[in-house]
Amino acid sequence: MPKPVPTIKLLPYRKPTLGRDYWLLDDALPDAAALRARCLARTDWSEGYPYRPEAWPGMRALPALQPAELEPIEAWVREATGSKRLWVQSMPDGGHLNHNCVQVVGEDESGPKPHTDSRTLCRYAAVLYLNPDAPAHCGTSFYRQRLPDGRLGGNAVMPPHANLVDALGTRFVAQGSFVEDVRVEHRFNRLLLYRANLIHSASAYCGQALADKRMAAVFFWMAA
Numbered sequence: 001m002p003k004p005v006p007t008i009k010l011l012p013y014r015k016p017t018l019g020r021d022y023w024l025l026d027d028a029l030p031d032a033a034a035l036r037a038r039c040l041a042r043t044d045w046s047e048g049y050p051y052r053p054e055a056w057p058g059m060r061a062l063p064a065l066q067p068a069e070l071e072p073i074e075a076w077v078r079e080a081t082g083s084k085r086l087w088v089q090s091m092p093d094g095g096h097l098n099h100n101c102v103q104v105v106g107e108d109e110s111g112p113k114p115h116t117d118s119r120t121l122c123r124y125a126a127v128l129y130l131n132p133d134a135p136a137h138c139g140t141s142f143y144r145q146r147l148p149d150g151r152l153g154g155n156a157v158m159p160p161h162a163n164l165v166d167a168l169g170t171r172f173v174a175q176g177s178f179v180e181d182v183r184v185e186h187r188f189n190r191l192l193l194y195r196a197n198l199i200h201s202a203s204a205y206c207g208q209a210l211a212d213k214r215m216a217a218v219f220f221w222m223a224a
Contacts, residue, residue, distance in 0.1 A: 008147055009168050011154030011199075016142040016182045022194035023080040024184070028128060029069060032189035036130045039064070039102050040211060050109060058105030058205075064128075064217035065100055073128075074221075077193055081124060083223035089121045097121050097220040102130070105205045106213040112203060114143040114178040116157045116164045117196035122220035125196040130215040132188035134206050138214050139186035141203040142194075143178040155181060157197045164199060186214075196220065 016022055029035060045061050048054040065073070074086055090096040097117065117125050127140055145153030161167040183203055184192050194200065207213035 008145070008153070011145060011167055012156050012158055013144060013152075013154035014156060016155070016194070016198060021198060022142075022184070022192060025073075025076055025080075025191040025193070026187060027189055028073060028076075028191035029065075029189055032128075032130065033132075035065065035069065035217075036132075036215065039104075039130065039215060042102075045104075048109075057110035058103060058213070060098065060101050060103045062098060062102075063100045064102035070100060073126075073191065073219075076191075077124065077126070077221065078223075080193060081223060083124075085224050086124075086221040087223075088220065089222040091121070095121075098218070099220045100217065102215065102217045104210060104213045104215045105202070106207050107205045108208070109213075110202075110205055112141065112201040114164075114199050114201045116167075116199055117220060118163050119157060119159070119197055120162045121222070122196045123223045124193060124221045126191055126193040126219040126221075128191045128217040128219075129186050129188055130217060131186075131207075131213070133212065134186050134188075134214050135204075136185040136187070137183075138202070138204045138206050139184045140192055140194075141180045141184070141201055142182040143199040143201065144181045145199075146177060146179040148174070152179065155199045156195075157199075 045059040048056040088099045144155035157167045205214045
């Protein structure tokens with residue numbers, strides 16, 4: 001008997017567009033080098049894969065930005081998105097996303113992992129690139145579905161689903177199920193803000209030593 005072909009759940013598609021679905025702020029911090037120096041000097045890293053059996057790669061630490069550094073960033077986010085208020089959401093059981101977290105991931109520690117962020121925990125997400133020597137291709141990419149017959153599908157998780165796993169009905173998809181649609185290049189001190197329900201991932205990682213690896217601060221906001 002032939003094996004049944006799994007049903008592919010199609011997502012809606014809208015081309016990621018600058019100024020509507022994602023926003024860029026270059027030279028985001030007045031002294032990003034000072035932030036990077038603080039991060040390089042940290043000793044309170046939590047370790048992920050491959051150092052510990054975690055789903056997330058590399059190392060991370062909280063918080064990344066100090067309040068005085070974060071406040072103007074959030075003011076810009078409100079202006080760019082037209083939001084009056086931003087906040088960090090938690091679930092009733094205490095579950096939350098690691099907002100204002102610095103992440104360091106090397107080239108051998110992970111590769112692109114297309115996903116969406118939880119709609120119940122954030123509306124907008126952002127990444128601040130913090131390695132002045134990282135290659136341009138180590139930025140962030142937006143993806144869309146690629147069906148088994150080669151046709152292209154959607155790229156956004158919509159209600160009532162909370163994340164990509166909910167929308168697809170499975171955590172496991174065949175290799176090649178997503179194709180890069182739009183790539184934003186890595187640039188030191190660039191902030192990329194985007195709608196968190198879009199399928200996205202780090203485009204690539206780099207480096208072997210702490211100072212050479214892809215370093216970025218990540219943020220997750222609910223908004224109204």
